[in-house]
Amino acid sequence: MYKNVIGKKSKKVKNMVERGMVKRFAESIGDSHPIFIDEEYGRQSRYKKNIAPPTFPRVFDYGEINELYLPNVGLIHGEQTYHYERPLLVGETIYCFTEVADYYEKKASLGLLGFIVLKRYGEDAEGNTIFTEDQSIIITETIRKELSK
Template sequence: MAAKTFPIEAGHIMMFARSIGDPNPVYYDAEAAKKTEAGGVIAPPTFVQSSAQFDPDYFLRPKIGQPWFGSGKNPTGITRAPGGGGGGGGGGGGLHAEQHYEYHRPLRAGDVLTATTFPGKTWEKEGKRSGKLVFSESVTEYRNQDGELVVTARGVGVRTERPVEQPAKKEA
């Protein structure tokens, strides 16, 4: 995920915290957050993933005037869906296999980050439930307005040969 400018906005943090079911006031109440150890509104640990909103080329967001692979009149808006349906941490289709974060300093409302992504290793494995698996790694450095490293993120995406078979479930 690359973004030249990733503004850390209080309203965005509030919506993100709601979506993960976290009512902690440190994510939305500036007055209450002042009295905490954090000293102000901060972002939850996985918030930097939403830098996707500020990546102009992020491929899992419909773009104005461009075809989109989700359903409308037809089950998909393009003749061939990318890969197994597109997705996750990898490029070009697949699923999110791993995500790792290192936190160097708190991420605060009002910070303005820059996200720079570096490609990592790729490797293959034979999967029991989805055929051949192709893994690809990327590392993203998030720096603040002072050039300080705030978060280092390492994501691993996986492309599967076929949809993942589900483990046997107990019948309810």
């Protein structure tokens, strides 16, 4: 049912790796290491700046894919992957967008499940990819039937 949206993308959205957000995020996962939050420590580090934890891209805005409708309940987050060219630096600007990478259906004990794979990208101002992310979402049979009505 989502086959027709494979390959659809959002428009790029400008995001900042904002110092306050990085601090709050690091605290929320119990990882308040000075490499993330202490300015002087960051300056002395090999990065010359503070960096962000690897799952920080959760906070970015990736824009909307107009053709994609996902219900806000009944979805199961199945898998998540990140790939980095380098860590994100506090203070830098990242341009983010998302794409429907795949959709397939699989028989399971819970019925026929739908799997939608969203790929997300983070680029610098020159268009170099800094990170990519794959999020695999499981759509249960109940929700799938609801949607096809």
